[in-house]
Amino acid sequence: MKQDIILAGVGGQGILSIAYVIDNAALKAGLNFKQAEVHGMAQRGGAVQSHLRLSDEPVFSELIPRSSADMILSVEPLEALRYTDYLAPEGIVVTSRTPFVNIPDYPELDEVLEELRSLGNAVIIDSEALAKEAGSVRAQNMVMLGAASDSLFLSQDLLLEFIRELFDPKGDKIVETNLLAFELGRKAAASE
Amino acid sequence: MKSEVLLGDEAVALGAIHAGLSGAYSYPGTPASEIMEYLRRVLNEGGFKAAWCINEKVAYEEALGVSFAGKRALVSMKHVGLNVAADPFMNSALTRIGGGLVVVVADDPGMHSSQNEQDSRFYAQYARIMCLEPADHQEAYDMTRAAFDISEQWNIPVMLRLVTRLSHSRSRVQPRETRAQNQMKYGEPRDWTLLPVNARRRFSRLMEKQDEFVKASEESEFNSLDLNADDRSLGIIASGIAYNYVREIIGESKASPSLLKIACYPLPLRQITTFFDHVDSVLVVEEGYPFIEGQLKGLFGIQEKTVHGKLDGSLPITGELQPHLVRKALKLDALPQKEAPGITLAGRPPQLCQGCPHADTFRALNQVLESYAQANVFSDIGCYTLGALPPYSAVDTCVCMGASISMAKGGADAGIYPSVGVIGDSTFAHSGLTPLLDAVLVDSNMVLVIVDNATVAMTGGQPTALSGDRLYQAVVGLGVPEVHIRIITPLPKNLAANAQIITEEIEYHGLSVIISSRECVQETRKRAKQERQG
Ligand code: SF4
Numbered sequence: 001m002k003q004d005i006i007l008a009g010v011g012g013q014g015i016l017s018i019a020y021v022i023d024n025a026a027l028k029a030g031l032n033f034k035q036a037e038v039h040g041m042a043q044r045g046g047a048v049q050s051h052l053r054l055s056d057e058p059v060f061s062e063l064i065p066r067s068s069a070d071m072i073l074s075v076e077p078l079e080a081l082r083y084t085d086y087l088a089p090e091g092i093v094v095t096s097r098t099p100f101v102n103i104p105d106y107p108e109l110d111e112v113l114e115e116l117r118s119l120g121n122a123v124i125i126d127s128e129a130l131a132k133e134a135g136s137v138r139a140q141n142m143v144m145l146g147a148a149s150d151s152l153f154l155s156q157d158l159l160l161e162f163i164r165e166l167f168d169p170k171g172d173k174i175v176e177t178n179l180l181a182f183e184l185g186r187k188a189a190a191s192e
Numbered sequence: 193m194k195s196e197v198l199l200g201d202e203a204v205a206l207g208a209i210h211a212g213l214s215g216a217y218s219y220p221g222t223p224a225s226e227i228m229e230y231l232r233r234v235l236n237e238g239g240f241k242a243a244w245c246i247n248e249k250v251a252y253e254e255a256l257g258v259s260f261a262g263k264r265a266l267v268s269m270k271h272v273g274l275n276v277a278a279d280p281f282m283n284s285a286l287t288r289i290g291g292g293l294v295v296v297v298a299d300d301p302g303m304h305s306s307q308n309e310q311d312s313r314f315y316a317q318y319a320r321i322m323c324l325e326p327a328d329h330q331e332a333y334d335m336t337r338a339a340f341d342i343s344e345q346w347n348i349p350v351m352l353r354l355v356t357r358l359s360h361s362r363s364r365v366q367p368r369e370t371r372a373q374n375q376m377k378y379g380e381p382r383d384w385t386l387l388p389v390n391a392r393r394r395f396s397r398l399m400e401k402q403d404e405f406v407k408a409s410e411e412s413e414f415n416s417l418d419l420n421a422d423d424r425s426l427g428i429i430a431s432g433i434a435y436n437y438v439r440e441i442i443g444e445s446k447a448s449p450s451l452l453k454i455a456c457y458p459l460p461l462r463q464i465t466t467f468f469d470h471v472d473s474v475l476v477v478e479e480g481y482p483f484i485e486g487q488l489k490g491l492f493g494i495q496e497k498t499v500h501g502k503l504d505g506s507l508p509i510t511g512e513l514q515p516h517l518v519r520k521a522l523k524l525d526a527l528p529q530k531e532a533p534g535i536t537l538a539g540r541p542p543q544l545c546q547g548c549p550h551a552d553t554f555r556a557l558n559q560v561l562e563s564y565a566q567a568n569v570f571s572d573i574g575c576y577t578l579g580a581l582p583p584y585s586a587v588d589t590c591v592c593m594g595a596s597i598s599m600a601k602g603g604a605d606a607g608i609y610p611s612v613g614v615i616g617d618s619t620f621a622h623s624g625l626t627p628l629l630d631a632v633l634v635d636s637n638m639v640l641v642i643v644d645n646a647t648v649a650m651t652g653g654q655p656t657a658l659s660g661d662r663l664y665q666a667v668v669g670l671g672v673p674e675v676h677i678r679i680i681t682p683l684p685k686n687l688a689a690n691a692q693i694i695t696e697e698i699e700y701h702g703l704s705v706i707i708s709s710r711e712c713v714q715e716t717r718k719r720a721k722q723e724r725q726g
Pocket of ligand 1 (some may be wrong): 543544545547548549550575645649650712713714715
């Protein structure tokens with residue numbers, strides 16, 4: 001049993017927070033995992049990605065081999081498309097539909113969404129609206145984690161435990177916002 | 193002890209603490225920064241010292257002082273940092289290291305955040321010392337501990353070589369028991385004073401130990417040799433992170449070629465000989481330069497055996513390894529690929545943050561330089577290097593730490609006008625003071641812009657050594673006349689005024705320094721957040 005996930009987004013969107021929750025949940029669940037991320041120059045407002053691998057067998061490579069990711073989980077639609085060569089034929093894409101436009105040549109959003117739909121297994125979530133509903137537009141990463149959660153082989157409870165732990169230093173209100181964001185994302189994906 | 197989720201860098205830091213670390217020193221640089229970040233986070237519980245230093249050379253020498261006192265020291269840096277520390281590094285191999293000295297160098301194959309992809313294993317070989325190369329997080333932890341022991345056993349510095357993918361990936365680490373720090377034990381002057389008379393003796397001693405290092409490498413628990421008795425056609429030699437890619441791909445294909453994992457240098461000769469006797473051809477998979485492969489092949493190759501790897505194009509000679517490249521080198525079919533997206537995916541390169549002070553500095557500079565036929569801007573290492581990209585396209589060079597100033601001075605010598613250097617406050621402290629003094633001595637016709645954002649921003653906001661008033665005083669102290677030290681605040685509303693000041697200093701024929709000073713917006717945010725959280 002293994003699950004290889006590409007996390008994608010733009011520097012500053014909080015994909016490493018998603019990774020933190022999954023990593024710690026995996027540790028507690030007794031799974032093997034490796035998670036490769038980028039720091040430094042590559043981070044400044046540029047495309048960022050993280051390879052996250054879970055398995056009950058030993059995990060060797062830090063990087064997911066091409067054509068074998070089970071999921072692309074992206075907080076940004078254009079970024080979801082950037083890594084499709086890593087996706088296995090039956091792999092799924094769980095992505096936000098909210099564009100992050102910080103480049104002059106960002107393609108038409110409709111075309112991006114059309115491409116995503118043409119991949120087959122894509123779950124496209126309005127993370128901005130749901131994060132706002134939860135109380136903060138910054139919680140889009142947790143909306144997306146929620147949207148992916150039913151497909152992860154980690155229990156809800158474990159994920160929620162580490163969302164609490166992650167946001168605890170920022171106070172109860174932010175914890176609640178992120179838990180709600182997760183829940184709204186989960187529901188939205190379930191009704192897709 | 194409980195297992196933990198750690199970055200490769202953090203596993204090294206924890207391994208060092210548990211090995212009885214007394215002092216750790218570093219200068220920020222991706223992908224090594226998180227070693228010191230971790231040590232500084234747990235400093236209060238530690239009973240050891242851990243400090244960001246002015247540069248890697250200074251960091252190395254401070255660590256050397258700790259070792260002289262008989263205590264264990266760690267010095268960590270990115271690969272190009274070892275160029276800066278090369279002087280103490282090479283020479284320290286001739287001293288009689290007392291307390292274990294572990295030199296952690298993180299290479300950056302693929303240049304995620306660097307100017308080159310040099311392979312530090314060559315440095316270890318150059319200094320004739322031992323080097324360990326972990327493949328995973330547990331090994332990063334265990335080898336750090338082992339490296340201290342090897343260092344104390346042979347009285348040499350020991351290198352631990354990391355690469356970006358290990359430094360910056362997270363996995364589980366099982367810590368072990370904690371060791372006490374060493375007692376004070378002073379070094380002998382004759383073993384540490386590298387006058388020719390001592391250095392010759394010490395160098396001979398180092399050469400005498402070389403065979404023993406090979407033996408130690410052969411006995412290292414970290415190497416492993418698996419021979420397949422049934423299939424002798426191909427064997428794979430892999431080291432470090434490359435070993436993981438090999439295991440991944442052969443696991444998938446259910447093949448089991450003979451496999452030699454090399455984790456310790458100098459090369460373990462006995463295992464390599466056994467391996468070569470067993471197989472007809474060899475594929476060498478290593479991250480970085482063809483270090484192992486080149487040594488195996490020598491000048492004339494090996495009779496009746498073929499060696500594949502980076503030198504014959506089986507694997508790419510540049511860039512970072514990836515599992516699919518190993519798959520290809522093993523001549524396995526590529527997995528079926530999804531069709532590429534039908535639209536052009538606009539690239540999203542890194543860029544200066546919204547509101548970054550450097551953006552305002554470059555806007556002012558560009559506006560001024562437009563009216564000169566041939567202006568050149570020599571820049572340096574930091575966030576402001578991104579000024580090379582559109583929309584600014586304001587930078588002509590970026591070579592190494594401090595080169596902005598020396599190149600601008602050289603350019604001015606050659607007749608470039610205006611010759612402008614742009615350097616950050618921390619890079620200036622690291623390697624800018626000496627070239628500026630050189631420019632002062634001849635009153636070079638150049639303008640140096642020091643972009644003072646009060647932090648080491650690119651690597652995540654480490655403390656800077658020379659900012660604000662101290663920076664100003666340092667520039668005065670070096671002898672730049674105060675009338676030609678100008679301070680500007682890079683803000684959109686000051687664009688015209690700042691451009692005016694830059695113009696004045698370019699029109700002045702002699703050395704000027706403009707300090708463009710405003711805090712990095714990420715730091716401002718971080719501080720505000722900390723204040724909110726109390
Ligand atoms: S981190 Fe600071 S210095 Fe670097 S680009 Fe962002 S605002 Fe500018």
